Amino acid sequence: MPRPPEQTPADDAAASFAPLRPRLVRLAYRMLGSVAEAEDVVQDAYLRWHRTDRAAVRDAVGFLTQVVTRLCLDVLKSARKTRETYVGPWLPEPLISPPAEEEGDDITLTLMLALERLSPLERAAFLLHDVFGLSFDDIARTLDRDAAACRQLATRARGHVRTARPRFPVSEERGLAIAGAFFEASRSGDLAGLTALLADDVVFYGDGGGKRLAALNPIHGAVRVARFFAGIARKKPAASALLAMQSIDGLPGFVSQERDGPQTTALAIEDGRIVAIYVVRNPDKLRHLPPPAAAAPVH
Structure with a gap:
């Protein structure tokens, strides 16, 4: 019986990355408000994953979450300048889903606009902790801040977001x-x-x-x-x-x-x-x- 072909490094990178892609795209979209930019960031993260010594990475989810977050923070620096000169109101690119097929978090368009009023670091700390469930120790390593500072960032962000949540949500x-x-x-x-x-x-x-x-x-x-x-x-x-x-x-x-x-x-x-x-x-x-x-x- 013929032996199956051995998996190449490219095959291995793709196979380990594919299950994580939806989560990473969702994180990037929540950070950037752009489907196209989110997909570009995640593709860049994949290329970095391909070049990484993956055998030395103990936590692929944590590693890639860190990579995507940092890439998003870089994108936001230039995006904010572009939005200052945007013609008319700026809204996030619409993320479409059929009824009853939500993304698994409660971040609505209204809340996305509330996130726009936060600093990039506040936005990252809030999303990583409150939406994606990371510990403040993990967030500290991602943002290159201490855990107490990250907790404070998330707390400030939470105050802004709380006012944007509907008081009487509709079915x-x-x-x-x-x-x-x-x-x-x-x-x-x-x-x-x-x-x-x-x-x-x-x-x-x-x-x-x-x-x-x-x-x-x-x-x-x-x-x-x-x-x-x-x-x-x-x-x-x-x-x-x-x-x-x-x-x-x-x-x-x-x-x-x-x-x-x-x-x-x-x-x-x-x-x-x-x-x-x-x-x-x-x-x-x-x-x-x-x-x-x-x-x-x-x-």
């Missing part, structure tokens, strides 16, 4: 029902229907990145937001096609095909009303979306 079924009703009302221009779905202090954020038409500033208040969507419907009747109801960064929402391209809409909902609307239209942030299937325009 998945109810959330998707509200998202569907919002799509219908916003595309038909139903002003009364829109107003009934919105909290009085709702905020709308549209991310076009200067590449597609979008509001340059957040729009506040139920009346102004409802009029904004009703106005779009009057100008562009029957221009939208609903492609899929999806969970978008843990929030109920949908992917739609508009006259000028695809977009994602995520809704933060509290106590049965929409408190925030996040629309991503920048085509650079939508490249990872699957190609749209045929969908009929919604009238």
Whole structure:
């Protein structure tokens, strides 16, 4: 009976790295808010893993988590400068998942935006400890700080994030029902229907990145937001096609095909009303979306 071919170093590196890739991508995405940059960072980590004396590594998960975190901190240094000159509101690249197929943590798009207000080290300490379960001793080695300093970083971050957690979270079924009703009302221009779905202090954020038409500033208040969507419907009747109801960064929402391209809409909902609307239209942030299937325009 022929002997199976011996595994090459490249085969060994790939085989040991593959089971860890989803966790590493999730960490990198939570750090960077970009699917493309997360995948680039994890690919860089794989190349370093390939060059490493893997027999000397006792904890592959810890080693690669450290590598990915440090690479992300390097990326964030330049990313922050880019976001200072970004045209209009900046939103994370939408991470899409079908209903009931979440990523295994409770970091929603709203919380991702709260993380953006943290320093890179605070963000890393919070994610590594509160989301990925690392000890502060392990985090200290990753961030090159002592454990007490890392604990303090995580505590400060936790205070910021706590205020962004919903007080009255909505069930998945109810959330998707509200998202569907919002799509219908916003595309038909139903002003009364829109107003009934919105909290009085709702905020709308549209991310076009200067590449597609979008509001340059957040729009506040139920009346102004409802009029904004009703106005779009009057100008562009029957221009939208609903492609899929999806969970978008843990929030109920949908992917739609508009006259000028695809977009994602995520809704933060509290106590049965929409408190925030996040629309991503920048085509650079939508490249990872699957190609749209045929969908009929919604009238």
